[in-house]
Amino acid sequence: MGVEDKNRLVGQLAASQRQRLLRYLRRRVRNAADIPDIIQEVFLRFLRVPHHDTIRTPEAYIFTIARHVAQQHRLASAPADDFVDLEKVVGDLCSVADGDPVLQVTADQCLEQLEEALNDMPAKVQATFLMYRRDGLPLEQICERLGISRPMAKKYLAKAFVQFRKRLKEAE
Amino acid sequence: MDKRMGFNHQISEEAAEWLIEFRTGDIDAAGRREFDSWVRASPEHLRAFIEMAALWSESGAVDAQRRLEIEAILWRSQDEQQVIALSPEAVRGKSRAPARTQQRTRSTRTSEAQRGGNRRTRSISRVTRFATAASVLAVTVGTALILRSSLFGPSTYHTGVGEQRSFRLPDGSRVVLDSRSRLRVDFTRANRTVELLQGQGLFYVVKNPLRPFLVHVGGAMVRDVGTQFDVNRRGNGAVITVVEGQVSVTTFQSTFQSRPAVEYGRVSKELPLGRPVDISIGTAARMQPILLSAGEQLDVAPRELPPRPVHVDANAVTAWTHGQLVLESATLPQVAEAFDRYSARKLVARDEGTPELRLSGVFATNPAFLIRYLHERPDIMIRETDSEIDIVRSPRADQ
Numbered sequence: 001m002g003v004e005d006k007n008r009l010v011g012q013l014a015a016s017q018r019q020r021l022l023r024y025l026r027r028r029v030r031n032a033a034d035i036p037d038i039i040q041e042v043f044l045r046f047l048r049v050p051h052h053d054t055i056r057t058p059e060a061y062i063f064t065i066a067r068h069v070a071q072q073h074r075l076a077s078a079p080a081d082d083f084v085d086l087e088k089v090v091g092d093l094c095s096v097a098d099g100d101p102v103l104q105v106t107a108d109q110c111l112e113q114l115e116e117a118l119n120d121m122p123a124k125v126q127a128t129f130l131m132y133r134r135d136g137l138p139l140e141q142i143c144e145r146l147g148i149s150r151p152m153a154k155k156y157l158a159k160a161f162v163q164f165r166k167r168l169k170e171a172e
Numbered sequence: 173m174d175k176r177m178g179f180n181h182q183i184s185e186e187a188a189e190w191l192i193e194f195r196t197g198d199i200d201a202a203g204r205r206e207f208d209s210w211v212r213a214s215p216e217h218l219r220a221f222i223e224m225a226a227l228w229s230e231s232g233a234v235d236a237q238r239r240l241e242i243e244a245i246l247w248r249s250q251d252e253q254q255v256i257a258l259s260p261e262a263v264r265g266k267s268r269a270p271a272r273t274q275q276r277t278r279s280t281r282t283s284e285a286q287r288g289g290n291r292r293t294r295s296i297s298r299v300t301r302f303a304t305a306a307s308v309l310a311v312t313v314g315t316a317l318i319l320r321s322s323l324f325g326p327s328t329y330h331t332g333v334g335e336q337r338s339f340r341l342p343d344g345s346r347v348v349l350d351s352r353s354r355l356r357v358d359f360t361r362a363n364r365t366v367e368l369l370q371g372q373g374l375f376y377v378v379k380n381p382l383r384p385f386l387v388h389v390g391g392a393m394v395r396d397v398g399t400q401f402d403v404n405r406r407g408n409g410a411v412i413t414v415v416e417g418q419v420s421v422t423t424f425q426s427t428f429q430s431r432p433a434v435e436y437g438r439v440s441k442e443l444p445l446g447r448p449v450d451i452s453i454g455t456a457a458r459m460q461p462i463l464l465s466a467g468e469q470l471d472v473a474p475r476e477l478p479p480r481p482v483h484v485d486a487n488a489v490t491a492w493t494h495g496q497l498v499l500e501s502a503t504l505p506q507v508a509e510a511f512d513r514y515s516a517r518k519l520v521a522r523d524e525g526t527p528e529l530r531l532s533g534v535f536a537t538n539p540a541f542l543i544r545y546l547h548e549r550p551d552i553m554i555r556e557t558d559s560e561i562d563i564v565r566s567p568r569a570d571q
Contacts, residue, residue, distance in 0.1 A: 039222070043215040051208060055201075058208045059194050059225070066222060114227075114234050127245045133228075134235055135242075139196055146246075154196060158188035164227045165184050165220070 042066045110168065117167035121160060124148070128156040186210065187220035191228060237342045239327070244337055330354040331371070333516045334538075336493070341366075345385065346376040350492050351514045351537070353405075371513060372404040374415075374490055392472040393422045395461070402490050406509075409473035412464065413489040420461040423472050423479065495537050501530045504565055507542070515539040517556070521563040525551060529565055 045065045046054070054061045118126055124146060131137045131145070132153075143153050190207055193199040199207070211217050329339050331349045338348045342359050349355060353371025364380075367388040377385045379398025387394040389403050389410040399417025403410055412421055462481065464470055469484040488498035497510055508521035514537045523529055535542060539561075546552045546563060555562040 039215055039219045042222070043218045046218065047212060051205075055204050055208050058204055058211065062211070062218065062222065063225070110230055111233055114231055118234060123245050126240070127242050129231075130235060130240055130245070131242060133231055134238070145242075154189075154192045154198070157192045157196075158185065161188040161191060161224055161227055161231075162181070162184045164231060165188070165223055166181075168223075168227070169180075 041069045045069065113167050114164055117163050118160070121163055125156045125159050125163075128153055129160040132157060180216075183214075183216055183220045184224075187217065187224045190221060191224040195228065238340055239329070241338070241340075327358075328354060328356045328369075334514055336495075343380065343383070343385075344378045348374045348493050353513075368403050368405050368410070370405055372402065372492065374400070374402045374493055376400050390472065391424045393424075395420045395422070401464075402486075404489075406473075409471070411469060411471050413469040413484060413486055414464045414466050415486045415490060416466050418463060418465050420463050421470055421472070422461045491534070492537060497535045497537050498533075499535060500532050502532070504529050504531070504563065507531055508563060511535075511537070511539045511542050515561065517558070518560045519563070520560060521565075523565045524567040525565045526567070 042062070042065050045068075046062060049061060049065075118129065121129075127146060128142055128148075131142045132139065139150060139153055143150055146153070148156075190210065193203055193207075211221060329337075329347075329349060331337050331351060331353050333352050335352075336348065336350055338346060339355075340346055341357060341364070343364055345364070347355060347366075350372040353373060354369040355373055356367040356369055358365045358367070362383065364383055364385045365388065366386070368390075375385075375387065375396070377396050377398050377400070381398075385396045385398075387396070387403055389405050389412075390408045392410055392412070394401065394403060394412055396417070396419040399419060400415040401417075401419055402413040402415060404413075412419070462470060462479070464481055467483055467486050468481040469489065470479050470481050472479050485498075488500075491498045499507060499510065502510065504521040504523040508519040512519040519539060535545075543554060543561065547554060549565075551566050553564045553566060555564070
């Protein structure tokens, strides 16, 4: 397996773990205060990995580490309860039918929060976000349509996510 | 990136910016190094970034049903900007105008691109502008809102005064809502049920015989499997016009007209798959379904005998989608009723003359044009208040 393949694999793994991790974390947030511990653990482990290793795909590294930590934490703290099939979670979050009502409610609530937050954003931020994330349009096309520069479009996207996070923090 | 250890908002912003760098693929080797040291700087950075990345995933499901239309959002952004530039009077006038010109959207957008340079200046006044815009919008223009967008519950689409919008429903069907209309959409596995709570809608239904499309409106239910039709809610009644294909209309007896139409909606939801017509609702006597074909219209009014289909010009009925109202020998109160939907202030009309005035012709849906037209008639008096426009035709002989 070449380096490229390996990287891609790690990337995919990370992608598939992200939702799990967040939902896992968010569920914990409601129940216990052990998110800081998990984050701390991920952080420490990340620090242990030398720069030259992580720099290539720092993002992927983070999620690989986080996945390990979350999994260990879960194994340690709970019996094998509702650890759903990863394949099912990946992909369309909305078509959830993974049989876990708690996760389902959390996901629905989360989505509702996000949609409310979106509704409060300036029109151009909304439009940029929807075209990029929902419609999957390339950034160039969005810039052209809105008559804005690429840095501006990225700024709008970042703005949307800041608002999302803010909204979820307020809801917690 | 500099090491500003600011408050949470700052970290959020940085995390979001990094996320976007990665997602757009714009990040280069130097960027990766910077990110690496940024994330090593604090567990708070890491936490923010992980949460951002998770939000990225979750946000993929935002508006998955594509209810929000980019055009409409951009249109609204026009309003946000133009509302400020205009005087209050002009705003009031403008907001009643039908929202329809695509050219305007395009030309404004171009000019905005040219103005890109002074973006900073404009953003300073954003707060003031937005506040003003919000208050004006709330009263007059009104944005189509999605009240609830959870996948499993019903959603309500609505339009403000002077606003027309096209919505794509979860099954791919489309509905154009006229000014000041409300539509409740409640899709289940077995049925596609909508309820027109107010106003008028033109429906383009995607064929699916196994999952009928049901429109509940003022004492009637329209059942359809794939066609094009217009439903105009009038008080407790409704006028249904078929543009293409065929629908069946079930009406309910007058004893039921005072009940909210929601009742019907509830009933149909419990129906088994494929048998939506087989309804019994408590004491309500259901009439035989009436079959309507293209070019036919049914006026379902409460307290009346079973309605009969009549032939109409479907183009005239749906002219509102082009911002036009086609009136044929309409009395003054009928004219006021027809225009009321497009007016921020209530339109009331009384005709004391004999013989009564009858109006025919094609009118723009903007009530300002109607008022101007009526003003020119010496026998008509128009009294305007903040909440009402009162039109009275004096008993003198017609001019």
